[in-house]
Each structure stands twice: as C-alpha cells, then as structure tokens.
Amino acid sequence: MTGDGVSILGAGCVTPLGRDWEAVWGKIRGGERPALEMLTAPESGVPAGVYKTVIPGVPAAATARLRRSSAISYFACAAAADAVQQSGPLPATRTALIFAASNGAVVYTRRFYADVVDRGSGSPLLFPETVYNAPASHVAAMLGLDGAALTLVSDATAGLTALATATDLLQSGAVDRCLVVAAEELDGMAWEGYRRWKLVSPHPDSRRGAILSEGAVALVLGPAAAGTVQIARVHPGKTLLRAASGRQVFRRLLEELADGDVPDLAVLSASGARPGVVEETIAGAVFPGIRFLTPKKITGEAFASSTLLQCLCARQEIQQKQASKVIVPVLGWGGQAGGAILSAAE
Amino acid sequence: MAQSFVAPPPAIPVITGLGCVSPLGSDLSATRESLRVGRDGISAVRLFPVETFQARTAGQVPLDFEGRPEELFPASRDWTRAARLILPAMHEALAARPGFIPEIVVAGTTSGGMDFGEQFFRGLSGGLGNKQARRLVRRYVPQQPVIDVLEVFGFDAPVRVVSNACASGTNALCLAAGLVRNRRAKRVMALGFDALAELVFAGFDCLRASTTEKCRPFDANRSGLALGEGAACFLLEAGDEVPAAAVRASVAGWGFANDNHHLTQPEPSGAGPRLSMERALADAGWTPGDVDYINAHGTGTPFNDSSEAAAIRSVCPQVPVSSTKGMTGHALGAAGAIEAAFCVLALEDGLMPPNINLRETDSALDLVANKARPFALRRVLSNSFGFGGANATVLLERPA
Numbered sequence: 001m002t003g004d005g006v007s008i009l010g011a012g013c014v015t016p017l018g019r020d021w022e023a024v025w026g027k028i029r030g031g032e033r034p035a036l037e038m039l040t041a042p043e044s045g046v047p048a049g050v051y052k053t054v055i056p057g058v059p060a061a062a063t064a065r066l067r068r069s070s071a072i073s074y075f076a077c078a079a080a081a082d083a084v085q086q087s088g089p090l091p092a093t094r095t096a097l098i099f100a101a102s103n104g105a106v107v108y109t110r111r112f113y114a115d116v117v118d119r120g121s122g123s124p125l126l127f128p129e130t131v132y133n134a135p136a137s138h139v140a141a142m143l144g145l146d147g148a149a150l151t152l153v154s155d156a157t158a159g160l161t162a163l164a165t166a167t168d169l170l171q172s173g174a175v176d177r178c179l180v181v182a183a184e185e186l187d188g189m190a191w192e193g194y195r196r197w198k199l200v201s202p203h204p205d206s207r208r209g210a211i212l213s214e215g216a217v218a219l220v221l222g223p224a225a226a227g228t229v230q231i232a233r234v235h236p237g238k239t240l241l242r243a244a245s246g247r248q249v250f251r252r253l254l255e256e257l258a259d260g261d262v263p264d265l266a267v268l269s270a271s272g273a274r275p276g277v278v279e280e281t282i283a284g285a286v287f288p289g290i291r292f293l294t295p296k297k298i299t300g301e302a303f304a305s306s307t308l309l310q311c312l313c314a315r316q317e318i319q320q321k322q323a324s325k326v327i328v329p330v331l332g333w334g335g336q337a338g339g340a341i342l343s344a345a346e
Numbered sequence: 347m348a349q350s351f352v353a354p355p356p357a358i359p360v361i362t363g364l365g366c367v368s369p370l371g372s373d374l375s376a377t378r379e380s381l382r383v384g385r386d387g388i389s390a391v392r393l394f395p396v397e398t399f400q401a402r403t404a405g406q407v408p409l410d411f412e413g414r415p416e417e418l419f420p421a422s423r424d425w426t427r428a429a430r431l432i433l434p435a436m437h438e439a440l441a442a443r444p445g446f447i448p449e450i451v452v453a454g455t456t457s458g459g460m461d462f463g464e465q466f467f468r469g470l471s472g473g474l475g476n477k478q479a480r481r482l483v484r485r486y487v488p489q490q491p492v493i494d495v496l497e498v499f500g501f502d503a504p505v506r507v508v509s510n511a512c513a514s515g516t517n518a519l520c521l522a523a524g525l526v527r528n529r530r531a532k533r534v535m536a537l538g539f540d541a542l543a544e545l546v547f548a549g550f551d552c553l554r555a556s557t558t559e560k561c562r563p564f565d566a567n568r569s570g571l572a573l574g575e576g577a578a579c580f581l582l583e584a585g586d587e588v589p590a591a592a593v594r595a596s597v598a599g600w601g602f603a604n605d606n607h608h609l610t611q612p613e614p615s616g617a618g619p620r621l622s623m624e625r626a627l628a629d630a631g632w633t634p635g636d637v638d639y640i641n642a643h644g645t646g647t648p649f650n651d652s653s654e655a656a657a658i659r660s661v662c663p664q665v666p667v668s669s670t671k672g673m674t675g676h677a678l679g680a681a682g683a684i685e686a687a688f689c690v691l692a693l694e695d696g697l698m699p700p701n702i703n704l705r706e707t708d709s710a711l712d713l714v715a716n717k718a719r720p721f722a723l724r725r726v727l728s729n730s731f732g733f734g735g736a737n738a739t740v741l742l743e744r745p746a
Contacts, residue, residue, distance in 0.1 A: 043470040065609075097604075102487075104509075109545070113467055116548040120398030127549035128609040128733060131456065132488075132509035137734030141606040146621065148602035149736060150517060153458075153509045154489045161506050165521065172353060172528045193466060193486075196479035236450055236531075237504030241497050249502065334487045336504060 005230035006170050007345050008315055009177075010220035012082025014075045015299055015309065016051035016213055019082070025316050028295050033204060036211070041192040048191040049202040051213040051300035062142040068125050069138060070107045072185040075216035075305075076135040077142050080181050087177075087220035090143060096175045097149040098166050099136035100158035100182040102303035102334075103190050105129055110189045135183055147175060155332030156269055157237055158182065159217075159307025160340055164234040166221050176222065182304035183216035199273040199333055200301075210271035213300025217308035229315040230345040232325075233257065237338035247282060250337050254286045254329060257339045262287060264323035267310045269330040271296035279331040287327070293317075314342040359523035360593040360745075363446060363581030365438030366687040367431050368674050369405035369574055373438055378691050380673065382718055384700040387673050388561060388572045393427075394544040401556035404542055405574030405675025407431060421498065424481070426459035427541035429491035431577040431680075436495050436537070439579040443592065446581050448503045448535035451492060452522040454514030455507060456679035456732075458488025460543035492537060503535070509679065511732025512643070513602075514538065516682030516740050519580060520600035523740075526582045527597075538683025539577035546678070547573055553610060555647050563644035563669035563701055564651050566708040571645040574675025578683035590745065595690045598725070598741040599630025605735035611649050612731060616657030619643075619729060622737035623661045626727065630741045634662040637741075638721065639698045639714075641685045641728040644669020645676050654729065655709035662727070668701035668714035682730035686740055689726045693744040696722050 016034035017024045026032075034051040041048050055071055056078035066073055076099065084090060109130040112122040128134065133151035140149045148169070152161050159182045166178035191212055194200040201209030224230045235257045240246030266283050270276025271294075283292065295313050296306050307330050314326035329339040366373070369387030370380035380387065387405045396402045409430055422430050440446060466474070466482040474482075484490065489505045496503065508517045515538025522536035550556045550573060557570030585596060603625060605618025612618065627634065640662060643654055646669070658667060670688055677684055688699055698719040707713055724744050731737045 110467070112549065113464065113545045116545060117468065122545075122548050122552050124552045124554075127552055130545075130549070131511050131733050133511050133732070133734045133736060134609060137604075137606075137609060137736070140604045140735070144606065146604050146606060146618075149510070149604040149734070150521075150602075151509050153507050154505070155487065157504075158507075161504075165506070168524065168528060168530060172524065174524075189467065189470070192470065193479070193483040196476050197483050198480075239493055239496065239502045239504055241493070241502055334484075334489055335493050336489060338504065 005224040005232045005345060006167050006221045007224045007228035007230045008219050009222045010083040010087025011312055012079040012218045013312060014053060014056050014079045015215040016053045017299060019056055028298050031298060033298050039188045039191060041188045044192055046195065047202055048188060049211060050186050051211055052186060053215040059142060062138060065138050065141050069129055070105050070185060072105050072183045073135040073138045076139050076181050076183040079216035079218035080139045080179060083218035083220045084143060090177050090179060092144050093147050094176040095145050096147050096169050096178045097136055097140050097145050098162040098178055098180045099151045100162040100304035101132060101153055101184060102155055102158055103184060104132045105134055106187040106190045107185055110187055139181055155334030155336050156303045156307050157330050157332040157336040157338045159304040160234060160330055160338040163231055163340060164236060167234055170221060170223060178221040179218060180221060181216060181218040182308045184214050184302040184305045186212055186214040201272065210273040210301035213302040215302050215305050217305050217312060219308060224345040226345055228345045229318045229342055231340055232343045233341040235339045237336055240335050240337055247278060250331055251282050251286055253337055253339060254283060257327060257341060261325060263290060263325045263327040265291045265293060265317055265326045267293045267314045267326060267328050269296060269310060270294045271301040275331045275333055279329060283329060311342060318342060318344050354529045356527045357529055357584035357586060359526035359582050359597045360585040360588060361580050361595045361690060362583050362588055362592045363439035363443035364594055364687055364690055365435035365579040366684060367407055367435045368576035368684050369407055370674055372434055381688060381691060381699040382697060384702045384717060385673060386702060388675055393542050399548060399551040400558050401551050403572055405572060406542060407575055425494050426485050426491050427461045428459050428539050429494040431541055431575065432491055432495045432537060432539050435577040435579040439581050440499065443581050446533055448501055448533050449531040450525060451503050451535045452506045452518045453492045453537040454518030454679045454683060455488055455539050456509055456511055456514055457540055457543050457546055459486045459491050460545060461541060462486040464544055510736045511734055512678050512681055513730045513732040513736040513738040514679035516730035516738040519683055519686055520740055522582050523597035526584055532584060532587060534582045536580040536582060538680040540575055540677055540679040542573060542575045557646060560703045561646040561672050562703040563646045563672050564707050564709045564713055565704050566706045568646045568648060568651060570647050572675040574677040576677045576680045576684050578687040593745045595693055596743045598743040599626050600740045601625025601629055603737045605737060607735055610733050612653035614653055616653040618735055618737040619654050619657035619731055620660050622739040623657060626739035626741050632741065636725050637662050637665045637727045638723045639692060639726045640665050640667045641689050642667050642669040643729045643731045644671055646671060655711055658711055666698055666714050667711045668699055670699050672702040685728050686742065689728050689742050693723050693726060696720055
C-alpha cells in the first residue's frame with residue numbers, strides 16, 4: 001500500500017459541466033446533468049447519447065503544438081494549466097508528469113485506420129497524434145517540464161495507478177512535484193464497442209448502462225502539507241480474473257484500503273453500468289450506513305479522468321468539513337480494481 | 347509545513363528471472379546464439395497485406411513454439427497476438443524462479459491488443475456479431491493481453507501499463523525496479539510487449555520512417571527502420587532477499603527525460619538522450635568510464651541515429667556501442683525490454699552484440715560493427731527513445 005500521504009496542491013478540470021470547479025461541484029451536488037448530445041455509432045447507426053465537452057482555450061505556449069491535435073490534448077493542456085495556476089510554478093526538472101487514459105486519442109486512431117482500410121495509406125499528420133503519450137508530450141512542452149513524463153493506460157483505474165506512481169516518486173525523493181493528468185475524448189466507434197460490451201446506454205434514464213463523457217482532470221501533488229487535503233493511501237490494486245471471485249476480491253480490496261477504519265463518505269465509480277451496480281452493493285455491505293456519492297451518474301463516464309474527478313469530489317467534501325476521511329474506490333470495466341483514501345493533512 | 351517522508355533503506359533491484367521472445371528466437375537459448383552470430387531476423391511481412399505500403403519487411407516472431415507453450419495453454423488460441431508473444435516470455439522467466447508470485451506487474455506497450463482493434467473496426471462494416479464484437483473489444487484494451495497470460499499462471503496481481511511510445515519497455519523495467527528499490531514490493535514482474543499491427547506499420551510507412559531496404563543503424567547511408575515485435579519478461583526482487591546464485595544482473599540505475607522538441611522528431615543535438623543518460627549515471631553513482639557497452643536505441647532513421655550519436659559522444663565518447671535493431675527490427679514498446687534482456691545475455695556471455703548491416707558510419711562512435719565483440723562486460727547501458735520526446739536509459743550490472 002502506498003501511504004503516508006501526498007497533498008493536492010492544485011487542481012483543474014475540463015468537464016461537460018464546465019471548467020470552473022466550484023460551478024461543476026454545485027451541479028454535481030444539485031444533480032444537474034449536462035445536456036445530452038447525440039453521436040451516431042458507425043455502421044450500426046445507433047444513436048449514441050453522450051455528454052460532450054466544449055474544446056477549451058489553452059495557454060499560448062500550447063497553441064502551436066496543438067494545432068493538429070484532437071480534443072484529448074486540448075482537454076489535458078487546459079486542465080493542467082489550471083492546476084498549475086492554482087499550485088504555483090512547477091520545478092522543471094524535479095517534476096514528474098503522469099498522464100492517464102483509457103481510450104486515448106481514439107478519434108485520430110479511428111480516422112487514420114479508416115484511411116488505411118479505404119485508401120491503403122494514412123495521413124502523416126494524424127498518425128503521430130494517435131500514440132497514447134501524445135497528450136502528455138503536449139502538456140510537458142507547454143509547461144517546459146523535462147523530467148519523467150509517463151503515460152499510464154488501463155480502464156478507469158489508470159487514474160489511481162497514476163496517483164500511486166506519483167506517490168511512489170514523491171516519497172522516494174526522486175521528484176518534488178507530480179502533475180497527474182487524466183483525459184479522455186469521445187468517439188462513435190469507441191461507444192459502439194462499449195455498446196456491444198453492454199456497458200453503455202444511449203439515454204441516462206435507461207438504467208442499463210453508462211453515458212459516455214469526455215474531458216480532463218489535473219492534480220498537482222507534493223509532500224503532505226498542513227491545511228491541505230492529502231491522498232493518504234493508494235491501494236496498489238487488484239486484477240479481477242473472473243466475475244464470481246471478482247466480487248470477493250473487490251470486497252477484500254475495500255477492507256484492505258480502509259484498514260480497520262470506517263470512512264465518512266465513499267465517492268464511488270458507479271456510472272450506471274454493470275460493474276457499478278456490483279460496486280455499490282459491495283461498498284454498501286463493507287461500509288454499512290456510510291454516505292455515498294456517485295458523481296459519474298451526473299457527469300458521465302470518462303474513465304481515468306472521472307477517477308480524478310471522484311478525487312476532486314472527495315477533496316471538496318473534506319475542505320467543506322462534510323467528511324474527514326473519504327474512500328474513492330474504482331471498479332474498472334477492464335478487469336482492474338483499486339482505491340484511494342483522502343483525508344485532511346495534519 | 348511540508349512533511350518529509352521517512353524512506354526505508356533502498357534495496358538493490360536484481361533480475362532473478364528472464365524470458366525473451368523476438369525475431370531472434372523464442373527463448374533465451376536461441377536468442378543467445380542469434381546475438382552471437384549476428385543473425386538478421388528481418389523478413390517479408392506475412393501478417394497482413396503490405397502492397398500499398400513502401401516498406402515490405404519487418405522482424406516477425408514465428409508463433410511455432412515447438413509444442414511449447416501453446417499446446418500447454420490452448421486458451422491462447424483465442425488471444426491477441428500480443429498475449430501470444432507474452433506467454434512464452436513469461437513462461438520462461440517463471441521457470442527460472444519457481445514459486446515467484448508477482449505483487450505488481452508493470453508492462454510497457456504502445457499498441458496492446460491492436461490486432462483485435464483492427465478486426466473490430468473492419469468487422470463493423472461486415473456484420474460483426476455481438477459475441478465476437480465483445481470478445482474483440484474486451485481483449486483489445488492494453489492491459490488485457492497481460493491479464494490473459496497472468497490468468498494462465500493463476501496470478502491476480504494488479505497490472506500497471508506504461509504506454510510511452512518506444513521508451514515504454516525501458517520505462518516499465520525501471521518503474522518495476524523502483525518499486526523494489528523503494529521496498530514498495532518484494533516481487534515485481536516487468537514486461538515489454540508489442541505485436542506487429544497493420545495500423546502501426548501504416549503509420550511508420552506514411553511518415554517515411556520505414557526503410558525499403560536493410561535496416562542499417564548508424565550507417566552513413568541509413569534509410570530508416572524496420573518494425574519488429576516481441577516480448578521480454580523480468581522477475582525483479584531485492585538483492586538482499588535472494589540467494590546470490592539466483593541473481594542474473596542488477597538494475598543499477600535509470601534516468602528519464604523529456605526533450606519537448608517535436609512529437610516525432612528528436613532534438614538534433616541529442617539534448618533529451620544526453621539528459622536521460624546523465625541522469626541514469628547519476629542515479630547509479632557511475633561515471634561514464636564505468637560503462638563497458640551501450641546498447642543504443644539506434645533505429646536506423648537518419649534523425650534518431652544522429653541525435654543519439656551526438657548524445658553518446660557527449661556523455662560516453664569512448665564506450666563501444668551497437669544497435670541490435672538491424673537484427674530484430676524496432677519492437678516499439680517491447681524494444682527497451684528486449685534490448686535489456688540482450689544486455690543481460692551480453693553480461694553473462696561476455697559478448698557485445700553486433701550492429702549488423704553496417705558499411706560505413708558517420709557517427710564517430712566505436713561501433714561493434716557486424717560481428718559480436720568479446721569482452722568481460724561488467725556494466726552496460728541501454729537507451730530507448732520514443733515519440734513525444736520520451737527518453738529513457740537503464741543501467742545493468744553483472745553480479746560481483
């Protein structure tokens with residue numbers, strides 16, 4: 001278990017509910033969902049209801065690099081810039097950038113491969129932007145960071161893996177700051193894949209799946225400092241090999257994470273899909289009577305980005321003294337589970 | 347006031363198990379022999395049609411493991427190509443260290459189960475059924491090839507997947523070593539893997555980065571890279587917790603750097619590679635004179651090799667260098683792990699792998715030209731650089 005705490009020194013978010021966190025938080029608390037927009041899934045033609053995010057403005061330092069980028073890099077740069085504005089400048093060499101994603105730059109990947117299939121070759125302008133670490137590269141260049149820039153990919157647990165990696169680096173003394181960014185962009189083909197997997201729904205009230213979403217969340221982390229909210233523990237996670245035993249494994253994970261304490265609040269990863277139902281059931285059994293918050297049922301499912309949004313919700317509750325210890329579990333769609341505990345740093 | 351962390355005394359991360367699958371062989375024995383003779387593992391691409399591309403060759407792994415281990419694990423027939431590459435590498439590594447149960451797996455890849463992603467895309471226009479679609483989508487995600495193989499061995503360790511372009515394999519090995527060094531975990535598995543995929547092949551082809559002839563790293567007339575594929579698996583433990591006889595090599599240090607120059611082109615003076623090498627040396631407490639051999643990233647593209655040569659001249663000008671990518675092709679996210687495995691074999695055999703297909707060089711480096719060079723190696727350095735300006739260097743040391 002990665003423990004002893006690292007503090008959140010700055011945060012930024014770009015979501016379908018907006019970019020101003022206080023306003024976003026107000027809408028989450030008020031149950032105010034974003035406007036549903038429709039994509040068309042390729043080939044099946046099924047209308048896909050999604051929560052889209054407006055392409056944000058980015059600092060001038062990023063404009064030239066991003067001119068050929070897809071939405072994910074804009075989201076990542078904007079959220080990172082806001083987080084750094086809040087935390088103060090980062091030491092160029094002693095900062096690690098940890099980027100997390102699930103689908104990555106899926107829009108350009110689909111477009112590039114469509115060209116290969118249709119025309120026998122693809123565009124050299126698109127291909128470089130298809131690599132998972134392209135958004136991290138743009139963020140590092142925008143901020144002039146020349147230290148480690150690592151991109152971690154998985155299901156929604158990638159956000160937690162990024163936090164665990166950042167905590168490891170900070171606590172080993174390898175770096176003084178970590179900028180953790182998670183971002184996701186929407187694409188009709190990805191939606192179709194999840195539809196075939198029976199994980200998404202075209203409408204928020206269907207109760208049969210999640211609404212996909214997009215955006216980014218960035219956190220600046222440093223050694224724990226009094227008066228801040230800290231990520232007190234990050235569980236290294238577990239792989240759920242089979243559905244039946246997976247429930248037991250996830251239950252054990254929650255127990256290990258809580259380590260005998262009962263948190264005041266659980267900010268769950270449930271977003272309307274099957275794994276979320278399992279998560280709510282098990283969390284309810286392990287922590288009977290505690291308060292639950294399910295922000296992804298409002299904001300939609302943006303995977304790793306949503307995981308960091310869960311952390312922002314936890315931070316807000318602690319700052320407002322509505323909770324003192326918050327558990328943030330994640331039951332991913334791709335066989336991984338993890339969790340973190342947030343609390344006030346003393 | 348900021349809290350200072352009380353870190354436990356660091357451990358020396360050591361490699362106690364190793365497996366490698368590449369165009370040079372499906373196990374360490376075959377790989378060792380190929381490195382000794384300088385075998386060219388590049389051949390005509392058979393996995394997908396290449397008529398519309400300029401490049402037509404790549405380093406491919408024949409998935410005919412002589413009854414091992416496909417026959418042992420029939421489930422693999424339903425897997426992505428990437429998982430089928432990982433399986434024999436992990437099998438070989440674990441065979442050397444019975445009882446090893448990883449607490450965490452750190453894997454590097456660029457494209458995960460891309461072949462299934464391609465099949466899904468093509469299937470959408472061909473009436474792909476839901477059952478088949480679910481299988482393809484579920485197995486396409488980058489962590490799934492690793493999970494598929496872990497399940498064979500009954501491991502439920504969490505999987506951390508690094509996708510840092512062509513530095514991924516080295517990043518994964520170093521992050522895994524860091525978990526052991528900082529005593530976050532006692533037993534960590536590191537992997538690098540990537541399978542040839544049409545999308546990626548088309549990508550390098552459209553960038554004109556792929557060669558239409560031989561891949562000739564550091565040759566004055568080099569014309570580009572050949573893609574490759576493979577997997578390498580490392581079992582990492584703390585040096586003070588394993589018997590000396592179990593140690594194949596130690597991971598002495600590492601360095602990462604980001605050059606912030608361009609998404610696909612390296613900074614011409616080699617600033618990023620220089621920084622990653624300098625940071626690795628500082629991390630290990632080595633001087634440039636301590637390095638006996640450098641396994642270069644050496645893709646064979648004009649820009650990469652000139653940038654890397656400038657960095658090596660600046661940091662370790664006297665050290666013998668070779669790129670093994672003329673033999674294997676560029677296995678992208680697997681490359682760093684495969685080349686680190688080659689370095690372990692070089693340390694064990696006292697033989698620097700050759701830089702094949704070299705005619706004349708413009709690098710001003712001491713290249714291990716065309717034939718393996720015997721030397722009692724003790725300390726070696728391996729470089730990996732990737733799109734996005736990702737640079738990583740790892741240092742490996744033979745046990746005393």
